[in-house]
Amino acid sequence: MLNIVSYGYHSFTGIGYKELNQYRSNLSKKRVIEQYLKDSRQEELRIIKEIAPRIKDAKESIWMLTLVTKQDLWWNERRKVHDFYAKGSYNDCIEEITDYRGHKNFQHEYLSASLVISNFIDGLGEILVPTTGGYDQGLQNSNMAMFMNTINTFAKRSK
Secondary structure: OEEEEOOOOOOOOOOOHHHOOOOOOOOOHHHHHHHHHHHHHHHHHHHHHHHHHHHHHOOOOEEEEEEEOOHHHHHHHHHHHHHHHHOOHHHHHHHHHHHHHOOOOEEEEEEEOOOOOOOEEOOOOOEEEOOOOOOOHHHHHHHHHHHHHHHHHHHHHOO
């Protein structure tokens, strides 16, 4: 099972940031985006909580990978991002599933990667968050290789 999250950097198309629910005319673009990211992270948590009972009830053993994408946007905050997933409410859900199913029937891993290196833009092409300075193709390739190696390991294990 693969759960793809993005530390709140959920893309939206067809609209400008001023059309987001978080937009208020008295807020700067930066504040609007900060609230959007916060709300989107809460949505990621809501979803993992919503699917947790289905994972618990599954008949088969499950190996789950949480892939945190858009690494190129949050690379300078990677410890904070790691802690959000691996030490916060998200991981509380994962631990609850593990406790319920046992390690033999549920295994989970965290990885992060950037599928493409690209500024975070709204649907009108306005840059909302630029890519992190210093994040380059070498870092991207290294993390994508780790992701692919993990998938290959899982495939070999499940045969």
